[in-house]
Amino acid sequence: MKEYSTDKIRNVVLASHSGAGKTILCEALLHFTGATTRMGKIEDGTTASDFDEEEIRRKISLYTSVIPVEYRDSKINFLDTPGYTDFIGEVISSMRVAEGVVVLVDAVNGLEVGTEIALNYCSKMNMPRFLLINKMERENANFQKSLASVQEFSDVRLIPVQLPWGEKLEFKGVIDLLSMKAYKGDGKTAEEIPAEFKAEADEARAKLVEAAAEGDDTLLEKYLDSGALTDEEVIKGLAEVVRSCSYMPVLVSAGHTGVGVLKLLDTILDLIPSPASAEAVVAEGKAGEEKLEAKDNGPLAVYVWKTTADPFVGKQTYFRIYSGTVAADSRIWNQTKQMEERIGTIGVPRGKEALGIKVAHAGDICIVPKLTETSTSNTLCDKAHPLTLPIPEYPTALYSVALFPKTQGDSTKITSTLHRLVEEDMTLKWYNDGTTLQTILQGLGDQHIDVAIRRAESKFQVGIILHEPKVSYQETITKSASAMHRHKKQTGGSGQFGEVHLKVSPITDKEFEYTWDVFGGAVSQSYSSSIQKGIATVMKEGVIAGYPVSGVHVSVFDGKEHPVDSKPVAFEVAGRKAFEEAVREAGPVLREPIMLVHITVPEINMGDVMGDLNTRRARIQGMETEKGHSVVTATVPLQEMLRYTTTLRSITGGRGVFRMELDHTDVVPAHIAQPIIDARTKEMENRKEE
Ligand SMILES: Nc1nc2c(ncn2[C@@H]2O[C@H](COP(=O)(O)OP(=O)(O)O)[C@@H](O)[C@H]2O)c(=O)[nH]1
Ligand SMILES: [Mg+2]
Numbered sequence: 001m002k003e004y005s006t007d008k009i010r011n012v013v014l015a016s017h018s019g020a021g022k023t024i025l026c027e028a029l030l031h032f033t034g035a036t037t038r039m040g041k042i043e044d045g046t047t048a049s050d051f052d053e054e055e056i057r058r059k060i061s062l063y064t065s066v067i068p069v070e071y072r073d074s075k076i077n078f079l080d081t082p083g084y085t086d087f088i089g090e091v092i093s094s095m096r097v098a099e100g101v102v103v104l105v106d107a108v109n110g111l112e113v114g115t116e117i118a119l120n121y122c123s124k125m126n127m128p129r130f131l132l133i134n135k136m137e138r139e140n141a142n143f144q145k146s147l148a149s150v151q152e153f154s155d156v157r158l159i160p161v162q163l164p165w166g167e168k169l170e171f172k173g174v175i176d177l178l179s180m181k182a183y184k185g186d187g188k189t190a191e192e193i194p195a196e197f198k199a200e201a202d203e204a205r206a207k208l209v210e211a212a213a214e215g216d217d218t219l220l221e222k223y224l225d226s227g228a229l230t231d232e233e234v235i236k237g238l239a240e241v242v243r244s245c246s247y248m249p250v251l252v253s254a255g256h257t258g259v260g261v262l263k264l265l266d267t268i269l270d271l272i273p274s275p276a277s278a279e280a281v282v283a284e285g286k287a288g289e290e291k292l293e294a295k296d297n298g299p300l301a302v303y304v305w306k307t308t309a310d311p312f313v314g315k316q317t318y319f320r321i322y323s324g325t326v327a328a329d330s331r332i333w334n335q336t337k338q339m340e341e342r343i344g345t346i347g348v349p350r351g352k353e354a355l356g357i358k359v360a361h362a363g364d365i366c367i368v369p370k371l372t373e374t375s376t377s378n379t380l381c382d383k384a385h386p387l388t389l390p391i392p393e394y395p396t397a398l399y400s401v402a403l404f405p406k407t408q409g410d411s412t413k414i415t416s417t418l419h420r421l422v423e424e425d426m427t428l429k430w431y432n433d434g435t436t437l438q439t440i441l442q443g444l445g446d447q448h449i450d451v452a453i454r455r456a457e458s459k460f461q462v463g464i465i466l467h468e469p470k471v472s473y474q475e476t477i478t479k480s481a482s483a484m485h486r487h488k489k490q491t492g493g494s495g496q497f498g499e500v501h502l503k504v505s506p507i508t509d510k511e512f513e514y515t516w517d518v519f520g521g522a523v524s525q526s527y528s529s530s531i532q533k534g535i536a537t538v539m540k541e542g543v544i545a546g547y548p549v550s551g552v553h554v555s556v557f558d559g560k561e562h563p564v565d566s567k568p569v570a571f572e573v574a575g576r577k578a579f580e581e582a583v584r585e586a587g588p589v590l591r592e593p594i595m596l597v598h599i600t601v602p603e604i605n606m607g608d609v610m611g612d613l614n615t616r617r618a619r620i621q622g623m624e625t626e627k628g629h630s631v632v633t634a635t636v637p638l639q640e641m642l643r644y645t646t647t648l649r650s651i652t653g654g655r656g657v658f659r660m661e662l663d664h665t666d667v668v669p670a671h672i673a674q675p676i677i678d679a680r681t682k683e684m685e686n687r688k689e690e
Contacts, residue, residue: 001068001070001348001350001355001356001357002070002075003357003358003359003360003361004074004075004361004364005296005361006274006275006276006294006295006296006361006362006363006364007274007276007277008073008074008075008274009074009075009076009077009274009275009361009363009364010074010075010076010077010099010100010268010269010272010274011076011077011079011097011098011099011100011275011320011363011365012076012077012078012079012098012099012100012101012102012268012272013078013079013081013091013094013095013098013100013101013102013127014026014078014079014080014081014101014102014104015081015083015091015094015095015101015102015103015104015115015118015121015122016083016103016104016105016112016114016115016118017083017105017106017109017112017113017114017115017118018060018061018082018083018084018114019060019083019106020083020104020105020106020109020112020114020115020134020135021104021106021134021135021255021256022049022061022080022081022083022104023042023047023049023050023061023080024039024042024047024255024256025104025132025134025253025255025261026047026048026049026065026067026078026080027039027040027047027048027049027255028186028255028256028258028261029067029069029078029261029264029265030048030067030069031258032186032258032261032262033069033070033071033262033265035069035070035350036048039258042059043059045059047351048065048067048350048351048352049061049065049067049080049351050065051065051351051352053458054451054454054455054458060082060083060084061080061081061082061083061087062082062084062087062090062451063082063087063090063306063308064079064080064081064082064090064091064093064094064306065079065080065349065351066078066079066080066318066348066349066350066351066365066367067079067080067350067351068348068349068350068355068365069265071262071265071269072265072266072269074269076265076268076269077098077364077365079094079097079098079365081094083114083118084114084447085113085114085117085444085445085649085654086443086444086445086446086447086448086451087444087447087448088117088121088395088427088444089394089395089425089426089427089428089444091118091121092121092125092392092393092394092426093305093306093376093392093426094305095121095122095125095127095392096125096303096305096391096392097303097305097320097365098127099128099272099273099274099275099278100127100128100129100130100242100268100272100273101118101122101127101128101129101130102129102130102132102264102268103115103118103119103122103129103130103131103132103248104132104133104134105131105132105133105134105146105149105150106134106135106138106146107133107134107135107136107138107141107142107143107146107167107252108135108138108139108140108141108142109146110142110145110146110148110149110150111146111149111150111152111153113653113654113655114654115150116153116655117654117655119150119153119154122156123155123156123245125392126245127245128242128243128245128271128272128273129156129242129245129248130242130248130249130250130251130267130268130271130272131147131150131158131248131249131250131251132250132251132252132253132264133146133147133164133250133251133252133253134252134253134254134255135254135255135256136164136167136168136171136252136253136254136259136260137168137169137171137254137256137257137259138168138254139168139169140168141167141168141171142167143163143164143167143252147160147250154248156245156246156247156248157211157246157247157248158247158248158249158250159207159208159211159238159247159248159249159250160177160204160207160208160249160250161176161177161178161208161238161249161250161251161267161271162174162175162176162177162250162251162252162260162263162267163175163177163197163200163201163204163252164252165182165183165184165194165197171254171259172184172185172259173185173187173259173260174187174251174252174253174259174260174263175193175197175201176190176263176266177201177204177205177208178208178231178234178235178238178267178270179231180193180201180205181193182194182197183260183262183263185257185258185259186258186259186260186261186262187259187260187261187262187263187266188262208234208238209223209228209229209234210223211237211238211241211247212229212233212234212235212236212237212238212241213229213237214237214241214246214247215236215237215238215239215240215241216236216237216240219233219236219237235270235271238270238271239270239271239273242271242272242273243273243277243278243279249267249271251263251264251267274363275294275322275362275363275364276293276294276295276362276363278294280292280293281301281322281389281390282390283301283322283379283387283388283389283390284387284388284389284390285385285386285387285388286386290387292322292323292387293323294321294322294323294362294363295323295324295362296324296325296361296362297324298323298324298362299323299324299381299382299385299387300321300323300324300325300326300332300380300381300382300385300387301321301322301323301324301379301381301387301389302319302320302321302322302324302326302332302379302380302381303319303320303322303377303378303379303380303389304317304318304319304374304375304376304377304378304379304380305318305319305320305376305377306318306376306424307374307375307376307423307424308424309420309423309424309459310459311459311460313369314369314370315369315370315371315372316354316367316368316369317367317368317369317371317374318349318365318366318367319365319366319367319368319380320363320364320365321360321361321362321363321364321366322362322363322389323362324362324382325359325360325361325362326343326346326359326360326366326368327343327346327358327359327360328343328344328345328346328356328357328358328359329343329344330342330343331343332380332381332382333380333381333382333383333386334371334373334374334378334379334380335378335379335380335381335386335387335388336377336378336379336388337373337374337375337378339373340383341371341372341373341374341380342371343368343371344368344369344370345368345369346358346359346360346366346367346368347366347367347368348360348364348365348366348367349365349366349367354367354369375423375424376423376424376425376426377391377426391426394426394427395427395444395657395659396659397427397428397429397442397443397444398442398444398641398644398645398658398659398660399442399443399444399445399446399448399449399643399645399646400440400441400442400469400642401440401441401442401449401466401467401468401469402436402438402439402440402466402467402468402469402470403418403430403438403439403440403441403453403464403465403466403467404439404464404465404466404467405462405463405464405465406463406464406465407463410462410463410464413460413461413462414439414462414464417456417460417462418430418439418441418456420460421452421455421456425452427443427444427448428441428442428443428448428452429441429442429443430442433469433470433472435472435474435547435548436469436470436471436472438467438469438470440469441453444645445645445646445649446645446646449466453466468642468643469642471592471593471638471639471642472547472593473545473547473590473591473592473668473676474547474548474549474550474551474590474591474592474665475542475543475544475545475547475548475549475550475583475588475589475590475591476506476549476550476551476552476588476589476590476591477504477505477506477549477551477552477583477586477587477588477589478506478586478587478588478589478667479505479506479586479587480503480504480505480506480586481503481504481582481583481585481586481587482501482502482503482504482582482585483501483502483578483579483581483582483585484499484500484501484502484558484559484578485499485500485573485574485575485577485578485581486498486499486560486574487499487570487571487573487574487577489570490565494565495562495564495565496565496566496567496569496570496573497560497561497562497565497566497570498527498559498560498561498566498567498570498571498572498573498574499523499559499560499561499574500523500531500556500559500571500574500575500578501556501557501558501559501578502531502554502555502556502557502575502578502579502582503554503555503557503582504552504553504554504555504579504582504583504586505552505553505555505586506551506552506553506586507551507552507553508551510551511550511551512539512550512551512552512553512554513552513553513554514532514535514553514554514555514556515553515554515555515556516528516556517555517556517557518556518557518558518559522558522559522560522561523558523559523560523561523571524561527559527561527566527568527571528556529568530568530569530571530572530575531556531571531572531574531575532575533572533575534571534572534573534574534575534576534577534579535554535575535576535579537576538576538579538580538583539552542680543580543583543584543588544583544584544588544590544677544680545590545673545676545677545680546680546683546684547590549583550591551591552583554579554582556575559571559574589667589668589673590667590668590673590676590677591665591666591667591668592637592638592639592665592666592667592668593637593638593662593665594635594636594637594638594662594663594664594665594666595635595636595637595638595641595660595661595662595663596621596633596634596635596660596661596662596663597618597632597633597634597635597636597641597644597658597659597660598631598632598633598658598659598660599631599632599633599634599648599656599657599658600629600630600631600656600657600658601629601630601632601648601651601652601655601656602628602629602630602652602655602656603625603628603629603630605630605651605652605655605656606623606625606630606632608651609630609632609648609651609652609656610632612647612651613632613634613636616636616637616640616641616644617636617637617640617669618634618635618636618640619634619635619636620632620633620634621633621634621635635663635664636660637666637668638662639672641660644658645658
């Protein structure tokens with residue numbers, strides 16, 4: 001592919017609710033700019049964006065694809081993102097490396113929840129944005145209604161820069177308010193605005209000029225004096241109000257038929273900043289913050305926003321150059337990993353293809369194969385001029401599953417596979433739970449986990465079984481108790497003898513404490529470490545329910561030894577048994593983790609959310625309402641929160657979010673603890689029978 005200089009590049013995210021037509025829009029953009037001879041179809045799995053086998057199978061986008069579109073001597077890198085909430089991480093990573101977002105709505109459905117979420121991230125990340133009302137040719141398409149549904153939600157004012165030339169089956173083209181011309185079909189040729197739309201267009205144009213005048217003071221002055229601006233001034237002013245996120249231009253299209261697609265490109269080139277004119281990014285350098293402008297001769301600063309590992313194709317690293325240039329056959333310093341990487345070939349990604357180039361310029365998005373250690377969110381730079389680029393904030397993964405290998409062979413591969421998966425995806429985490437001895441994978445929802453597991457199975461050939469994770473309960477005691485145990489085996493051969501008397505008492509400030517309080521030398525203190533060893537085994541394995549014991553003080557206060565038969569192992573057994581018995585006598589209970597949960601939901605869902613929390617043993621700490629949103633703070637046992645992601649989504653239609661952290665542990669109420677204890681007792685009995 002041709003090389004493009006910084007001012008000829010645009011990086012634009014396509015974001016919306018799933019199904020608004022982003023992927024098909026990309027097909028149309030490629031086709032109507034002459035890059036492809038025909039448009040692919042979702043139904044046939046033939047689009048440039050959705051090339052992954054899982055995407056083809058599900059007929060939805062799961063990963064961001066880069067679709068570069070060459071037009072008017074420039075290149076627009078479209079980042080086609082998935083719309084489903086579980087994959088919001090892909091949208092965040094894409095926004096991180098783009099200068100603008102085109103937010104789509106389906107002209108029949110209007111604003112949908114996935115689009116609300118995309119708009120919220122646009123605001124959070126300060127992204128210049130367009131609203132594209134798509135599928136205008138559909139029966140029941142309604143421009144005004146769709147526009148109103150977004151305006152009601154958006155904190156940025158909408159300003160039409162186009163009007164639809166007809167609607168539904170009559171949707172012929174777009175009336176462009178920037179040039180005050182009408183464009184039929186894909187929009188190659190301009191014609192006069194049809195008479196029946198003239199008045200409406202004049203009125204909309206007046207509003208557009210007024211919005212543009214807000215762009216800067218001289219424009220405003222001129223506008224107030226003369227009541228008019230030239231076409232260039234309108235574009236200049238609008239570009240400014242778009243860049244400052246004061247306004248969101250509104251456009252129309254039907255990706256499917258190609259109507260409006262070229263005018264979309266024209267408007268992007270006019271109004272969305274190129275990397276050269278965008279805000280400088282702030283990197284962390286040796287001597288503090290450094291502002292980086294997208295310039296070829298600036299210090300090298302490259303951000304890795306996406307990586308994919310594939311055992312057949314190898315590793316692919318997608319990066320965005322913030323400053324400097326990257327050439328094929330060169331070396332680059334990975335500042336995050338503190339190591340050098342070799343760059344062989346570089347390319348411009350287009351779906352699954354990589355179109356080779358020799359040099360990539362500041363502002364561009366490229367792909368390199370076979371970087372060994374580089375993972376998503378790393379910064380690459382010049383070793384002599386170290387820089388670290390900021391990483392965006394991702395939602396925390398709160399949907400957990402426990403993973404088990406299907407076969408012995410799988411168990412050896414699980415760790416390395418999980419390592420690969422989380423390296424690619426900033427919203428996926430895994431760890432081994434030391435208490436429950438389970439391998440836990442955490443993601444944003446069941447679909448997210450499902451896709452990750454399928455990826456592990458198909459790409460890395462690892463068989464995985466999923467279970468609901470166990471909560472890491474703890475056993476503890478509520479009162480003091482004493483017990484003794486005599487371990488005696490003195491029939492035939494060498495004998496064993498050890499007797500231990502001990503007392504357990506609850507403590508709150510420590511997990512465990514041990515004291516040797518034997519007076520008069522009934523037992524030699526040299527057996528103390530063996531006794532402790534016996535106790536430690538029980539502490540780990542638990543007494544009543546198989547969970548670790550904590551919050552116990554043990555005092556060994558008496559015992560007996562035999563001059564010949566006493567040996568360490570005998571005292572270890574005696575210590576273990578005595579401790580077990582003492583714990584059983586000391587009012588043992590289970591403790592559970594209690595989470596501090598913050599839930600944000602639309603105000604109208606508040607009642608349902610509270611009602612549901614009541615069934616989850618929640619204690620409400622606070623409630624606030626602000627701008628139509630309510631925030632509930634509550635402490636809730638972790639056990640009750642395991643599948644809350646799914647519940648909250650269904651109560652709020654996907655609009656609710658929550659986060660949580662460990663607050664404290666508390667005693668599990670008897671009616672909940674008993675079944676857990678019973679299950680454990682049964683399990684132990686079964687084990688004995690085996
Ligand atoms: N009627 C109509 N259907 C469309 C249009 N664009 C896309 N579609 C269909 O809408 C569905 C979702 O499209 P897709 O591009 O996958 O949406 P995405 O999830 O936003 O990427 C597919 O069945 C498309 O064929 C359009 O302009 N008009
Ligand atoms: Mg898609």
